[in-house]
Amino acid sequence: MDSKSWDEKYSTEEFIYTKTENRFVVEYCKNLHGKRAIDLAGGEGRNSVWLAKSGWQVENIDFSEVALAKYLQFAEAEQVAQHCTANCQDATSFIPQSTPVDLGVIAYLQIEENKLQTAIRRLSQHIAPAGHLFGVWHSRENLAGGFGGPRDPEVLPTVETITEALEGTGLEIVVLTNRDGQIQTREGLKPSVTLVLLAKRP
Numbered sequence: 266m267d268s269k270s271w272d273e274k275y276s277t278e279e280f281i282y283t284k285t286e287n288r289f290v291v292e293y294c295k296n297l298h299g300k301r302a303i304d305l306a307g308g309e310g311r312n313s314v315w316l317a318k319s320g321w322q323v324e325n326i327d328f329s330e331v332a333l334a335k336y337l338q339f340a341e342a343e344q345v346a347q348h349c350t351a352n353c354q355d356a357t358s359f360i361p362q363s364t365p366v367d368l369g370v371i372a373y374l375q376i377e378e379n380k381l382q383t384a385i386r387r388l389s390q391h392i393a394p395a396g397h398l399f400g401v402w403h404s405r406e407n408l409a410g411g412f413g414g415p416r417d418p419e420v421l422p423t424v425e426t427i428t429e430a431l432e433g434t435g436l437e438i439v440v441l442t443n444r445d446g447q448i449q450t451r452e453g454l455k456p457s458v459t460l461v462l463l464a465k466r467p
């Protein structure tokens with residue numbers, strides 16, 4: 266989907282991805298410490314706002330102007346606007362407003378393999394010594410019996426494609442694994458496989 270399609274999708278009062286922070290972001294990032302974070306493809310800002318409430322200065326970089334406008338209003342309403350900035354750019358070619366950062370987050374950026382690898386490498390360049398990169402995606406493993414997320418394998422990363430993306434970045438993998446879980450569907454709880462990454466710059 267291009268930025269225009271995302272803008273159309275986000276053009277509703279409702280928060281498409283809710284205002285509730287993602288549970289994997291919380292699980293892996295709650296004990297990380299630092300000053301500045303980038304939430305790459307942060308959309309309407311559910312994770313950015315949670316990070317800001319947790320003490321981070323957050324830059325949400327997303328190519329949807331509509332999503333970023335919703336995020337800034339959300340941050341204002343949650344009284345963390347002074348800790349939140351928006352930067353409307355493409356994940357494959359962005360230049361951050363503030364660099365380096367102590368934490369980079371990529372949540373559910375389901376784009377073609379080569380573009381995702383470029384985005385990961387680009388974000389990695391901005392991770393400070395001792396800083397972390399956290400990523401979460403619908404996994405390609407989810408195609409075999411799992412529910413939720415896109416069905417196109419090209420936008421579903423694997424342990425191998427993420428490992429390849431990190432090669433040469435200087436980041437060390439702390440966790441890179443498929444997590445079995447469940448998601449709520451109209452037919453009740455169904456199995457779902459989520460790929461999570463935590464990497465660190467020594």
Ligand SMILES: C[S@@+](CC[C@H](N)C(=O)[O-])C[C@H]1O[C@@H](n2cnc3c(N)ncnc32)[C@H](O)[C@@H]1O
Nearest residue numbers: 271282306307308327328329354355356372373
């Ligand atoms: C599934 S949403 C996830 C949003 C947010 N990370 C979350 O977890 O709520 C994917 C986001 O990626 C953004 N996106 C997709 N392709 C992008 C690109 N090439 N550059 C920047 N943002 C992109 C979309 O605008 C959208 O906000």
